[in-house]
Amino acid sequence: MTRLELDTTIGPPRRLTTSEEGTIMDTQEIRSSFAIHANRRRIKEWILTKAILGATLVALGVLLYLVGSVLWDGLPYLRSEFFVNFPSRFPDKAGFKSAIYGSMWLGALTLVFAVLLGVSAAVYLQELAGKGRIQSWIELSIATLAGVPSIIYGMLGLGIFVRFFGMGRSVIAGALTLSLLVMPVIIIAAREALKSVPDSIRMGAFALGASRWQTVRDHVLPAATPGIATGVILAMARAMGEAAPLIMLGALTYVAFVPESIFDSFTAMPIQIYNWASRPQAKFHDLAAAGIIVLLGFLVICNSAAIILRSKWGAKKP
Amino acid sequence: MSSSQRWAGVSAWQQWRERTVLRALFFCALISVLTTLGIIYILVNESVHFFAEVPVLDFVFGTEWAPLFEPRHFGVLPLVCGTLLISLGALVFALPIGLGIAVYTAEYAQGWWQKVLKPILEILAGIPSVVYGYFAITKITPFLQTLYPETEVFNAASASLVIAIMVLPTIASICDDSIRAIPKTLRDGAYALGARKSEVIFQIVLPSALSGILASFILAFSRAIGETMAVTLAAGATPQITANPFVGVQAMTSYIAQVSMGDVAHGTIEYQSIFAVGLMLFLMTLAMNLLSQFIVKRFARKYE
Numbered sequence: 001m002t003r004l005e006l007d008t009t010i011g012p013p014r015r016l017t018t019s020e021e022g023t024i025m026d027t028q029e030i031r032s033s034f035a036i037h038a039n040r041r042r043i044k045e046w047i048l049t050k051a052i053l054g055a056t057l058v059a060l061g062v063l064l065y066l067v068g069s070v071l072w073d074g075l076p077y078l079r080s081e082f083f084v085n086f087p088s089r090f091p092d093k094a095g096f097k098s099a100i101y102g103s104m105w106l107g108a109l110t111l112v113f114a115v116l117l118g119v120s121a122a123v124y125l126q127e128l129a130g131k132g133r134i135q136s137w138i139e140l141s142i143a144t145l146a147g148v149p150s151i152i153y154g155m156l157g158l159g160i161f162v163r164f165f166g167m168g169r170s171v172i173a174g175a176l177t178l179s180l181l182v183m184p185v186i187i188i189a190a191r192e193a194l195k196s197v198p199d200s201i202r203m204g205a206f207a208l209g210a211s212r213w214q215t216v217r218d219h220v221l222p223a224a225t226p227g228i229a230t231g232v233i234l235a236m237a238r239a240m241g242e243a244a245p246l247i248m249l250g251a252l253t254y255v256a257f258v259p260e261s262i263f264d265s266f267t268a269m270p271i272q273i274y275n276w277a278s279r280p281q282a283k284f285h286d287l288a289a290a291g292i293i294v295l296l297g298f299l300v301i302c303n304s305a306a307i308i309l310r311s312k313w314g315a316k317k318p
Numbered sequence: 319m320s321s322s323q324r325w326a327g328v329s330a331w332q333q334w335r336e337r338t339v340l341r342a343l344f345f346c347a348l349i350s351v352l353t354t355l356g357i358i359y360i361l362v363n364e365s366v367h368f369f370a371e372v373p374v375l376d377f378v379f380g381t382e383w384a385p386l387f388e389p390r391h392f393g394v395l396p397l398v399c400g401t402l403l404i405s406l407g408a409l410v411f412a413l414p415i416g417l418g419i420a421v422y423t424a425e426y427a428q429g430w431w432q433k434v435l436k437p438i439l440e441i442l443a444g445i446p447s448v449v450y451g452y453f454a455i456t457k458i459t460p461f462l463q464t465l466y467p468e469t470e471v472f473n474a475a476s477a478s479l480v481i482a483i484m485v486l487p488t489i490a491s492i493c494d495d496s497i498r499a500i501p502k503t504l505r506d507g508a509y510a511l512g513a514r515k516s517e518v519i520f521q522i523v524l525p526s527a528l529s530g531i532l533a534s535f536i537l538a539f540s541r542a543i544g545e546t547m548a549v550t551l552a553a554g555a556t557p558q559i560t561a562n563p564f565v566g567v568q569a570m571t572s573y574i575a576q577v578s579m580g581d582v583a584h585g586t587i588e589y590q591s592i593f594a595v596g597l598m599l600f601l602m603t604l605a606m607n608l609l610s611q612f613i614v615k616r617f618a619r620k621y622e
Contacts, residue, residue, distance in 0.1 A: 045516040052426065055418025056435070059490075062483055063442055066453055073456075120346035128340055129347070138347050141354035147537075147607035148600065149544025151571050152357060154578070155596050159360035163584070180353050187350070211332065213339045234444075241446025244546035244571070248578045270448045270547070277452040277551055285456050292449050299444060307437070 070296070074289030082290055086256040087272060091283035096291055099272035101258040102171070103240060103298075106268055109175030110182070110239050115232055117179060118186030122228075125187070126194040127216050146184040153181045154248025162249055169250045172262040177245050182235040189231020193224040230306045237302040241295065243270035269295045361600055364593030371587055377594060383557040383568075385577075385591050392591060394598060396557035400474065400567035404553060405542035407478030407563055408485065413535055415482070416489030417524075423490065424497040425519055436491070443487035450480040451551030459552070462564070472554025472566035480548050485538040492537065496530025497523055529617035533610040540606035544599065546571040570599050 085095025121138075129135045157177030167173040197220050205215040221228075246268055255267040269291060276288035369377070372392045380393015419439065427435050458476040462469045469475070500523050508518045524531065554566030555576050568576075574592045582588045 041514055041517065045514045048516040048520065049426070052418045052422045055415040056422045056427075058415060059419055059439060059442065059483075059486055063438070065457075066445070066449075066483075069453075069457060070449075117346050117349055120343045121350060124340075124343035124347040128343060134348075137351055141351045143611070144354055144604065144607070145350055147540060147603055148357065149546070149571065149603055151544065151546045151574055152361075152596055152600055155574070155593065156353070156357050156360055158578070159364075160356055180349075183350065183353070211328070211336055213336050237444060241444075241448070243446070243448045244575065247575055250578065270446055273452065274448045274547060274551065277448070277455060285452070288452050289456075292452060295446065296449070299446075303441075303444060 067296075070289045070292050073286045074291075074293045077286055077290035078293060087267075087275070091281065091287055094276075094284075094287055096269070096272060096294060098255045098258055099267050099269045099291065100294065102255070102266035103269045105171045105259050105262075105266060106175050106178060106246075107236060107240055109171065109262065110178040111232070111236055113176060113179035114182050114186055114235065114239070118183045118232070118235075119190050119228060121183070122187045122190030122194060123216055123221070126191045127220060128212060142184050142187055145180075146188065149244075150181055150242055151244040151248060153177055154245030156180065157245060158248050158250075168263070169265050170263045171259050171266045174246050174249055174266060174268070175262075177249060178239045178242060181242065181245060182239045185235040185238065186231055189235070190224070190228045193227025193231065194220060196227060197223045226309050226312070230309045233302050233306040233309070237299045237306075240298060240302075241270055243268070243274050246271055247274070269298075357600065361593050361597040364590045365597045368587065368590035368594040372591075372594075381559060383573075385573075385588050390587070392594075394570075394595065396559050397568055397570045397573055397595060398598075399559045400553065400557065401543055401569040401571070403474050403561065403563060403567055404477045404481065404549060404569055405539060405545075407474060408481035408542045409535070409539060411479065411482035412485045412489055412538060416486045416534070416538070417493055417531065419486065419490040420493030420497055421519055421524075424494045425515075425523075436494070439490060440487050442483060445484075447484065447545060447547040448551070450484055451548040454480040454548055454552035466564060469564045470554070470566050472552065472556070473564050474553050474567045475563040477549050477552040477569075478563060480552065481542045481545055484545065484548070485541050488538050488541060489534045492534035493527070493531050496527040496534075499530070500526045529613055532617075533614045536606050536610040536613070540603045540610070543606070544571065544603050546575055550575045570595050574599075 081093075082095050083100065084097055085093055086098050087096075088094040121142075125135065125138065129138075154177060157173060157180070161167045161173035161176050162169060165173075167176075201219050201223060202215055205219045210218070255265060257264075259266045273288050273291040273295065276284040276291065279285075377392050377394050379395065380391060381395050382391035382393045383396040384391045423432060423435055423439075454476040455471075458479050459469065459471065459473065462473065462475055504522055504526060505518050508522045513521070549569045550572040553569060553572060555568050555572060556566040557568040557573070558565075560567065573595055577588055577592045
């Protein structure tokens with residue numbers, strides 16, 4: 001193993017000149033650790049750099065393969081019948097209609113509940129609350145809730161909404177469960193947005209005689225709206241993809257109709273995808289891929305909206 | 319109303335409005351406490367009925383889980399073993415790759431590439447878990463079967479692999495933040511002593527960012543434990559104690575999902591058993607999250 005070979009593989013040789021050796025390293029000991037191990041250190045650097053790059057490329061490759069294979073399998077099934085037919089035992093007739101409608105019902109209701117609860121709680125904690133024992137309890141429970149697995153929210157929904165309030169396996173029970181699930185996400189995002197509103201705006205409003213609520217309603221909230229909206233959109237994207245809590249509520253049933261009121265039973269996109277993916281036949285797997293394309297398309301729209309909002313908002317900020 | 323009154327006084331209506339709004343907002347904030355208490359109440363309440371019939375020690379230390387068929391056994395260890403096998407397997411892949419991505423995005427990627435790379439990787443976190451479940455059974459399991467023909471249709475390894483992909487962005491983004499928080503002076507000091515870039519990163523920056531890195535690992539572990547749909551689809555429903563990742567296992571979350579998908583009547587012991595398993599799951603994830611918060615608080619160094 002000669003120095004020349006290594007230098008050609010790793011890069012231009014950067015050997016210390018004699019004069020540098022004389023000035024930088026005085027003792028024999030230090031010179032040995034720098035000069036003798038120079039090659040080993042260079043190889044090590046090369047390996048580590050490539051490994052780090054490799055890790056990133058692996059993740060990107062997996063993402064590309066995932067999206068590509070889903071498109072490849074699902075696109076042939078993405079015909080107009082797919083959107084107008086109900087689920088069926090026969091893969092050629094099966095469609096996604098009840099799942100799409102169910103998800104739209106769920107999404108709309110969840111949006112209303114989650115925004116009301118989440119933004120109100122964030123406004124209270126960030127703008128109006130003092131520092132007391134109850135406030136610290138609220139903060140602690142938000143931090144706890146943010147880490148609770150989604151299936152546990154499903155058990156909560158089963159116990160409270162389905163059984164205790166007697167809502168049954170209805171759209172409203174599902175939407176309330178999903179609202180509680182995304183509430184911590186919205187609270188945390190909305191508080192960040194409120195925090196970034198400069199204090200000068202509040203001081204200006206107070207100086208003109210506005211009360212606390214007037215200040216928040218007329219000045220702080222409008223200034224924080226783009227940030228809050230970004231958080232809400234991302235939280236909704238999460239809610240639309242959740243299957244586990246809905247399965248806990250008992251939503252995994254054959255639903256061949258579109259919900260017409262909030263008390264109707266329902267199915268949703270991720271549940272229907274689960275249903276198809278769990279069957280052994282390959283044709284149903286391709287149907288699942290088609291459903292995944294619809295679901296991912298929806299999530300892409302959500303995320304693009306969030307990115308656009310974020311970039312516009314960021315540009316306006318002084 | 320004269321102008322002097324408008325400045326000095328606040329009308330009764332306005333006072334009432336301020337108080338009402340404050341109370342309404344306070345109530346909304348209180349919902350999070352009520353949700354937490356509700357979760358604990360539901361889990362504990364049903365578990366108490368369960369533990370009236372099954373001794374706690376039999377549950378925690380029992381090695382056989384057969385809740386649906388006679389003779390019934392309620393030993394939770396096979397489920398815990400399934401959960402741990404899957405999530406530890408996921409971490410084996412996710413930790414080095416996630417940390418590598420964080421180092422790359424924080425230290426190596428530059429310019430526009432760095433700006434697009436993070437959002438692209440965060441797409442991985444936004445993909446619903448049922449999609450990963452589909453990916454595991456249609457793509458990863460067949461791939462594993464060509465590598466190792468004895469792989470069963472449902473196996474822990476494919477679940478581990480997709481969960482590793484799912485938690486990658488969690489690890490990468492938290493590690494990235496804590497690497498960026500290390501001040502430049504620390505790096506410059508190391509460069510001045512003649513260290514190479516990789517040496518600065520691995521001997522100076524990463525040890526300094528250790529608290530954030532550990533916290534991200536624990537959070538990823540907690541997410542892996544609570545993951546449901548991918549595990550249910552990919553790992554199967556055979557509760558057993560094994561260290562072989564190529565056979566089917568049942569995780570705690572998949573048991574809960576399996577029972578709730580069947581028609582199990584309210585009030586039966588099978589119904590109550592999912593709440594006992596859920597309580598255990600809740601306590602495990604809670605412990606992990608508290609631990610990661612504790613690590614961040616206790617070991618985080620403030621650089622000014």
